[in-house]
Each structure stands twice: as structure tokens, then as C-alpha cells.
Amino acid sequence: MAWILIVYATDYGNTRKMAETVADGARSVAGTEVVLKTAEEATAEDLQAADALILGSPVHMGSMDWRVKKFIDKVCSQFWMKNTAVGKVGAVFATGSGYGNVGSGAELALLSMLNNLADLGMILIPLPKDTEGYAKSGLQWGAYARSAGENLEQTGVSDEGLVAARRHGVHVARAAAVLKGKTIFG
Amino acid sequence: MAWILIVYATDYGNTRKMAETVADGARSVAGTEVVLKTAEEATAEDLQAADALILGSPVHMGSMDWRVKKFIDKVCSQFWMKNTAVGKVGAVFATGSGYGNVGSGAELALLSMLNNLADLGMILIPLPKDTEGYAKSGLQWGAYARSAGENLEQTGVSDEGLVAARRHGVHVARAAAVLKGKTIFG
Amino acid sequence: MAWILIVYATDYGNTRKMAETVADGARSVAGTEVVLKTAEEATAEDLQAADALILGSPVHMGSMDWRVKKFIDKVCSQFWMKNTAVGKVGAVFATGSGYGNVGSGAELALLSMLNNLADLGMILIPLPKDTEGYAKSGLQWGAYARSAGENLEQTGVSDEGLVAARRHGVHVARAAAVLKGKTIFG
Amino acid sequence: MAWILIVYATDYGNTRKMAETVADGARSVAGTEVVLKTAEEATAEDLQAADALILGSPVHMGSMDWRVKKFIDKVCSQFWMKNTAVGKVGAVFATGSGYGNVGSGAELALLSMLNNLADLGMILIPLPKDTEGYAKSGLQWGAYARSAGENLEQTGVSDEGLVAARRHGVHVARAAAVLKGKTIFG
Numbered sequence: 001m002a003w004i005l006i007v008y009a010t011d012y013g014n015t016r017k018m019a020e021t022v023a024d025g026a027r028s029v030a031g032t033e034v035v036l037k038t039a040e041e042a043t044a045e046d047l048q049a050a051d052a053l054i055l056g057s058p059v060h061m062g063s064m065d066w067r068v069k070k071f072i073d074k075v076c077s078q079f080w081m082k083n084t085a086v087g088k089v090g091a092v093f094a095t096g097s098g099y100g101n102v103g104s105g106a107e108l109a110l111l112s113m114l115n116n117l118a119d120l121g122m123i124l125i126p127l128p129k130d131t132e133g134y135a136k137s138g139l140q141w142g143a144y145a146r147s148a149g150e151n152l153e154q155t156g157v158s159d160e161g162l163v164a165a166r167r168h169g170v171h172v173a174r175a176a177a178v179l180k181g182k183t184i185f186g
Numbered sequence: 187m188a189w190i191l192i193v194y195a196t197d198y199g200n201t202r203k204m205a206e207t208v209a210d211g212a213r214s215v216a217g218t219e220v221v222l223k224t225a226e227e228a229t230a231e232d233l234q235a236a237d238a239l240i241l242g243s244p245v246h247m248g249s250m251d252w253r254v255k256k257f258i259d260k261v262c263s264q265f266w267m268k269n270t271a272v273g274k275v276g277a278v279f280a281t282g283s284g285y286g287n288v289g290s291g292a293e294l295a296l297l298s299m300l301n302n303l304a305d306l307g308m309i310l311i312p313l314p315k316d317t318e319g320y321a322k323s324g325l326q327w328g329a330y331a332r333s334a335g336e337n338l339e340q341t342g343v344s345d346e347g348l349v350a351a352r353r354h355g356v357h358v359a360r361a362a363a364v365l366k367g368k369t370i371f372g
Numbered sequence: 373m374a375w376i377l378i379v380y381a382t383d384y385g386n387t388r389k390m391a392e393t394v395a396d397g398a399r400s401v402a403g404t405e406v407v408l409k410t411a412e413e414a415t416a417e418d419l420q421a422a423d424a425l426i427l428g429s430p431v432h433m434g435s436m437d438w439r440v441k442k443f444i445d446k447v448c449s450q451f452w453m454k455n456t457a458v459g460k461v462g463a464v465f466a467t468g469s470g471y472g473n474v475g476s477g478a479e480l481a482l483l484s485m486l487n488n489l490a491d492l493g494m495i496l497i498p499l500p501k502d503t504e505g506y507a508k509s510g511l512q513w514g515a516y517a518r519s520a521g522e523n524l525e526q527t528g529v530s531d532e533g534l535v536a537a538r539r540h541g542v543h544v545a546r547a548a549a550v551l552k553g554k555t556i557f558g
Numbered sequence: 559m560a561w562i563l564i565v566y567a568t569d570y571g572n573t574r575k576m577a578e579t580v581a582d583g584a585r586s587v588a589g590t591e592v593v594l595k596t597a598e599e600a601t602a603e604d605l606q607a608a609d610a611l612i613l614g615s616p617v618h619m620g621s622m623d624w625r626v627k628k629f630i631d632k633v634c635s636q637f638w639m640k641n642t643a644v645g646k647v648g649a650v651f652a653t654g655s656g657y658g659n660v661g662s663g664a665e666l667a668l669l670s671m672l673n674n675l676a677d678l679g680m681i682l683i684p685l686p687k688d689t690e691g692y693a694k695s696g697l698q699w700g701a702y703a704r705s706a707g708e709n710l711e712q713t714g715v716s717d718e719g720l721v722a723a724r725r726h727g728v729h730v731a732r733a734a735a736v737l738k739g740k741t742i743f744g
Contacts, residue, residue: 061263062301062512066255073252080247083688105512107479108301111669115248115294118698121686123733128679128743130641135522140434140477140676150507174742175681182736185686185729248698269502291698293665297483304512307500309547314493314557316455321708326490326620326663336693360556361495368550371500371543433635434673438627445624452619480673487620487666 002176004034004169005050007042009065011058014095014147014157019056021162022093022143025169026054032173039071044078052089052176053122054169055113058147059096062105063112072116080120087185089176090114090122092141093165095157097148110141123179125172133164143168188362190220190355191236193228195251197244200281200333200343205242207348208279208329211355212240218359225257230264238275238362239308240355241299244333245282248291249298258302266306273371275362276300276308278327279351281343283334296327309365311358319350329354374548376406376541377422379414381437383430386467386519386529391428393534394465394515397541398426404545411443416450424461424548425494426541427485430519431468434477435484444488452492459557461548462486462494464513465537467529469520482513495551497544505536515540560734562592562727563608565600567623569616572653572705572715577614579720580651580701583727584612590731597629602636610647610734611680612727613671616705617654620663621670630674638678645743647734648672648680650699651723653715655706668699681737683730691722701726 004026010016023034035046047053057064079085092113096106114124127138137145137160145161148154190212196202209220221232233239243250265271278299282292300310313324323331323346331347334340376398382388395406407418419425429436451457464485468478486496499510509517509532517533520526562584568574581592593604605611615622637643650671654664672682685696695703695718703719706712 060259061266062305063249063255063258063298066252066259069249069255070252072249073246077247080687083686086686086688105301105305105479107477108298108483111480112249112294112298115291115698118682118684119248119291119687121684121688124676124682124684125742126676126679126682128641128644129638129677130644130679131743140673171743174740178740178742179736182732184683184732184736185689266501269500272500272502291665293663294669297666301512304496304498305501307498307502310490310496310498311556312490312493312496314455314458315452315491316458316493317557326487357557360554364551364554364556368546370497370546370550371503432631433638434677435621435627435630435670438624438631441621441624441627444621445618449619477673477677480670484621484666484670487663491620491663 002032002051002173002180003049004032004052004054004173004176005046006034006036006054007039007071008056009039009067015056015058017157018093018095018145018165021165022054022169025166026173029170029173031177039067042071042075044075047075047079050088051180052172054091054172056093057109057113059094059105059109062108064109076116076120086121088122089125089172089179090117091125091168091172093143093168095145095147097152106144107139110139114141121185125175127168131164131167133160133167136160137164188218188237188359188366189235190218190238190240190359190362191232192220192222192240193225193257194242195225195253201242201244203343204279204281204331204351207351208240208355211352212359215356215359217363225253228257228261230261233261233265236274237366238358240277240358242279243295243299245280245291245295248294250295262302262306272307274308275311275358275365276303277311277354277358279329279354281331281333283338292330293325296325300327307371311361313354317350317353319346319353322346323350374404374423374545374552375421376404376424376426376545376548377418378406378408378426379411379443380428381411381439387428387430389529390465390467390517390537393537394426394541397538398545401542401545403549411439414443414447416447419447419451422460423552424544426463426544428465429481429485431466431477431481434480436481448488448492458493460494461497461544461551462489463497463540463544465515465540467517467519469524478516479511482511486513493557497547499540503536503539505532505539508532509536560590560609560731560738561607562590562610562612562731562734563604564592564594564612565597565629566614567597567625573614573616575715576651576653576703576723579723580612580727583724584731587728587731589735597625600629600633602633605633605637608646609738610730612649612730614651615667615671617652617663617667620666622667634674634678644679646680647683647730647737648675649683649726649730651701651726653703653705655710664702665697668697672699679743683733685726689722689725691718691725694718695722
């Protein structure tokens with residue numbers, strides 16, 4: 001049994017929808033249990049129990065939402081100090097506008113989360129280019145769904161974004177299952 | 187008269203000491219006024235009035251402190267929406283441990299702040315390699331002072347870090363004075 | 373008189389077209405001279421004479437083209453050693469596909485060039501969100517034009533990309549004119 | 559049997575020494591074969607045969623050496639186009655000076671390589687903080703050995719750097735063995 005913890009922040013419900021879809025993908029892998037929590041709800045106990053951590057955030061000014069950062073500073077940092085998340089699996093996803101036609105900070109927002117997971121010593125699962133949905137909603141670092149257009153108008157997350165999110169969840173669950181109990185580090 | 191706003195978060199007082207030293211440097215340039223506030227105190231009015239914004243943070247898990255991110259999400263983002271910080275001057279600094287002998291996330295922490303300033307349309311002032319103090323306490327993105335050693339033991343910020351911080355403040359104040367009232371963008 | 377050096381690599385002529393358009397923008401600012409060279413042609417003498425350096429590249433695997441990197445390693449690094457590019461103005465632009473609907477590495481490609489300019493001690497000119505063309509062809513770090521669609525099919529650079537590129541050239545030329553002869557660092 | 563391909567560039571032999579040490583670590587894991595090549599020697603056949611790719615570079619101006627980028631642009635990009643490196647294991651290491659006391663671009667140099675590996679769809683192996691040698695020679699993204707001091711004087715790579723490099727090789731070999739033949743993506 002592999003446990004996947006998904007931690008996210010949401011403003012208009014778009015990132016929540018993505019988080020739920022990542023969760024659906026993960027659950028579709030036999031032997032996977034998923035815990036889905038907002039950044040304000042998730043606790044050290046949740047992370048302790050997890051075999052994989054997936055962080056999701058709206059893109060805010062080119063980096064993650066402050067609530068996700070607060071979760072990292074308050075909860076994850078304890079695991080960094082004690083080296084107790086080393087060898088877990090990590091992955092990220094985001095939502096944001098289409099402003100600038102290139103996602104307006106999406107790439108660095110995903111990276112800002114992934115960087116923290118690397119600090120924890122997690123094995124990182126990217127989003128391969130041949131993933132279903134990627135052509136319209138993917139980045140190398142993880143699934144990314146536009147939730148607004150190039151004039152910042154709200155559009156909701158795209159179908160392709162949800163398809164990519166679901167696959168991302170499948171990938172992480174498989175990786176967690178394969179790596180669980182194996183000694184990679186140390 | 188150029189106004190410099192310095193916004194920082196601090197845990198043990200090290201980043202505060204750096205912030206005060208950046209402020210001293212800026213004030214040493216004739217015709218400069220400095221407003222120094224924590225990320226929790228600084229307001230939209232402070233940023234509106236400023237010709238330059240300098241952000242400072244401890245390095246937490248390879249990126250900025252969540253309180254600095256909250257200031258960006260809550261205050262700076264309004265300026266992004268309305269394009270009202272375009273053409274101001276921006277710069278960053280940080281403190282952190284010597285863990286890993288390479289600053290343990292210092293570079294990406296500085297970048298995570300700078301990225302937000304670029305989003306605001308600010309002209310960015312890096313820290314040149316020939317700055318006094320750089321050899322022991324500089325990065326291309328801004329001043330960086332170790333406040334802990336390679337075993338995470340507290341050491342306080344180094345003298346070289348304070349020298350580099352002071353020079354950084356001088357540079358930003360000069361740039362703000364030269365660029366104030368000039369049309370660069372639009 | 374401000375001299376602007378534009379250095380680029382190109383595969384199919386798209387980045388060349390962008391470079392020429394950035395050059396047009398810069399030349400439209402009275403008192404500006406532009407030198408436009410490929411990364412393989414540009415020399416240390418070109419950079420020595422310049423008040424501003426603008427780097428442009430196709431996005432290749434999420435970072436700059438190797439020829440641009442070779443120019444940086446072979447030519448720019450001499451200036452880093454001797455601190456002789458400190459205080460010049462720097463900026464970047466790129467072209468790439470629309471794959472992933474978020475530019476497929478555009479942001480980190482722009483950053484990979486900008487990072488080198490920061491190392492040189494250059495004052496960095498971002499691309500503000502209210503720049504004409506930005507909504508379809510801008511990123512915080514510089515102008516970005518799609519030259520291929522989400523299935524990697526060639527499309528040529530968009531009109532909006534060229535509009536943003538032209539404005540980027542104007543901005544850099546103005547900044548170079550204002551900052552020329554001023555003491556910011558040291 | 560897991561095959562590990564290590565590709566590096568070297569100026570003074572420091573990165574070669576690191577590469578050889580990473581190779582020693584990998585070979586110490588039973589059932590591992592290592593191919594060690596410079597960026598100019600490595601071919602598409604080498605990458606095709608490999609279960610894991612480890613890239614190493616000196617830090618040049620805050621990013622990877624141009625020869626490593628050329629290998630990525632010329633060789634790896636073919637695999638990106640055809641999705642034929644998806645699911646392999648990836649990791650990075652670097653050498654550089656102690657200038658600035660924080661590695662002078664080490665973090666972004668490691669990231670610039672890792673970014674390309676993510677684009678290929680590789681599972682990424684970071685360097686956990688509790689790795690032997692990390693306190694003096696580690697970064698979250700991979701092993702990093704100082705080869706010069708804060709005044710840019712040559713020192714050779716540190717013993718701690720070699721210890722961390724060796725462990726990094728062990729980790730990647732173990733991960734490649736565990737993940738070989740498993741379906742994570744698709």
C-alpha cells in the first residue's frame with residue numbers, strides 16, 4: 001500500500017479541481033491511498049505517513065502561493081532538519097492564466113515548489129512530453145492548467161489540463177509503489 | 187529625493203541586521219530617504235511612494251520566507267494588476283547557513299524574490315563581482331550573508347556580509363536617483 | 373551616443389527576425405547605434421564598445437542554444453574576470469514553440485541568459501506586463517515569440533512577438549542612454 | 559544489469575576527477591555498468607543504451623559549460639523529439655570556485671542541467687542533506703565540489719566533494735536498478 005499526500009492552495013477552486021483530478025489518477029493505481037488537504041490543513045503527521053508528496057498551487061507573481069510556502073516553512077522544514085522525508089517521492093502541479101501566452105511565471109512557480117522537495121531529498125517525478133494532455137497543458141516540471149486567458153479572464157481549467165493532471169497522479173502513484181521500501185539513499 | 191522601501195522578514199535578527207545595513211548604505215547617498223519595514227508591516231502605500239523596492243529574506247528550504255511571499259501575494263500583486271510599479275528599481279538580499287558550503291539554496295532564494303520584482307516591471311540591480319565583501323558574501327543576484335555555519339550552528343552575519351549589504355544599498359540608491367522621473371518603459 | 377550590442381543564434385531565421393526587430397526598436401531611440409551579430413561572429417571588442425548587451429536565443433531543451441553559451445563562456449567570461457562589463461545594461465529575448473501551451477521551457481531559457489548577465493554586473497531590463505504585445509508574447513524576463521505551434525509545427529514568429537520585441541529594444545536603448553556615464557556601482 | 563552513462567566537460571581535470579568518482583560509486587553497486595565520456599565523445603548510441611544519465615560540468619558564468627549544452631542540443635534533443643529517454647533516471651554534479659562563499663552560480667548551473675533532464679522525462683535523483691560529505695560539498699540538486707577558493711585560486715576538488723560524488727553515484731545506480739523495467743509513465 002502506497003500513501004500519496006496531495007497538498008494545495010486554491011483561490012477560485014481551479015487548483016482544487018486539479019488536485020482532485022491528480023488524486024483520481026493516483027487512486028486508479030491499485031494499492032494506492034490518497035490524502036488530499038489544503039496547505040492550511042496538512043500536518044506533519046500527514047507527511048510522516050506519506051510515501052509521496054504532491055504540491056499544487058496557483059501561479060502568483062511567478063512563484064507558489066504564500067500558503068503553500070507557509071506549509072513548507074512550518075511543516076516540511078522539520079523533515080529537512082531531521083532528514084525524515086529522504087527517499088519519498090515528490091511532484092508538483094499548478095494552475096494560472098494564459099497571460100503572455102507562455103503561462104506568465106508557470107515554469108518558475110512549479111520550480112519553486114520542486115526546489116523545496118529536492119531539499120527534502122525526494123525522488124522527483126517530472127511530466128514527460130508524451131503524456132496525454134501535455135501538448136496543451138504540460139511543462140517539464142509537472143501538469144499545468146490554464147484557468148484564465150490572455151486577458152486574465154477566468155475560463156476554468158481546460159480539459160487537457162485535467163487529463164494531464166490525472167496522468168501525473170498515475171505516474172506518481174506507480175513510482176511510489178515501485179520505490180516503497182527500497183533503499184536508494186544513505 | 188529618491189525613496190527606498192526595504193521589506194524583510196527575520197527569525198533571529200540576522201536579516202534585520204542586514205536590512206538595517208542596506209538602509210545605512212542607501213541613506214549615505216545624498217537625497218535618499220529610506221523606509222524599513224517587516225513584510226507584515228509594509229503596506230501598498232509604502233510601495234506606492236517608493237522609487238525602489240529591496241526585498242530581504244532568510245533562506246528557507248531554498249526559497250524566500252513565507253511572510254515575504256505573503257507580502258508579494260497580498261500587496262505587490264495589486265501593483266502587478268494595475269501596472270503601477272513598472273519602472274521602479276528592484277533588488278534583493280538574503281541570509282542563511284553555510285550548510286553544503288555553497289549556501290544551501292541561497293541562489294534560488296534570491297531568485298525567487300527577484301522573479302517577483304521582474305513581474306512588476308522593475309529595473310533590477312544585481313551585485314557585481316567587484317563589490318567590496320563579495321568574495322566572502324556575494325552572489326550575482328544580491329548580497330548574501332551567512333548567519334550559520336556548515337553544521338547549522340548560529341554564527342551571526344559576517345562582517346563581509348554587512349560590507350556587501352551596505353554597498354548594495356548604495357548601488358540601489360544611486361540607481362533610483364538616476365532613473366527617477368526618466369521614461370524607460372511604455 | 374549609446375551603443376547596443378545584440379547577440380543571437382538562429383536555426384530557421386525566427387530568432388534572427390526577432391533580433392532585427394529588437395534592433396529596429398533600439399535604433400528608433402535618437403542617439404542609439406546598434407551592432408547586430410550572431411553568437412559566432414560577436415567579439416570581445418564588440419562587447420567592450422557596447423553600453424548594453426541584448427542576448428537572444430531559440431529555446432532548446434529549456435535553456436539557451438549552445439552557441440550563445442559558447443559566446444558567454446569564451447567572450448563574456450573575460451569581462452567577468454576583469455569586471456569590465458559592470459554597470460552596462462543587459463536584456464534577453466527568445467523564440468520557441470507553443471508546445472505545452474506554456475512555452476515549453478521559455479522562462480528558464482530566458483533566465484539562463486539573464487543569469488549570465490547578472491554575473492557580469494549588468495543592470496537588467498525586464499519586460500513589463502503593460503508592454504504592447506505582452507498579452508500574447510511576453511514574459512517577465514523579456515520578449516518571447518512563438519515560432520511553432522503546440523504540435524511543434526513551424527508557424528513563424530507572431531506579429532505580437534515582433535511588437536513586443538520592438539518595444540523591448542526601445543526600452544533597452546532608453547535605459548542605456550539614461551545610465552551611460554553614471555556611476556551606479558563601486 | 560543497469561547501465562549508467564556519465565557525460566562531463568572538464569577544463570583543469572577537476573570535473574573529470576569528480577566524474578570518475580561518481581563512476582566508482584555507481585560501479586560499487588552490484589550489477590552496474592558505467593560508461594564515462596566527455597560531452598564531445600558521447601553519442602546517441604550511448605544514451606540509447608543507458609538506464610541513467612548523469613551530467614557533470616564546471617560552473618561557467620552561472621550555468622553549464624557550453625560543451626555540455628552542445629551535447630544536450632545535438633544528442634539529447636533527438637530523444638526529446640522521439641520521447642525515447644522517458645523514464646530513464648537522471649542526475650547532475652558540478653565543480654566550481656568558492657568565490658562569493660556561496661559557490662558563485664553553482665545552484666543554477668546544476669539546475670540548468672537538471673532542467674534538460676526533466677524535459678527528457680527522466681526521474682530525477684537529488685542529493686539528500688544527510689549524504690556523507692554534504693555539509694561541505696552538497697546542494698539539493700547534486701554533488702558540488704569546490705575546485706578553487708574565494709580568490710579564484712586553484713585548490714583541486716575537496717575530499718568531501720569526492721565523498722559526496724561517490725555517494726551520488728551509489729544513489730543513482732540503486733535507483734536505476736530499482737526502476738529498470740518498471741512502467742512509471744505512459
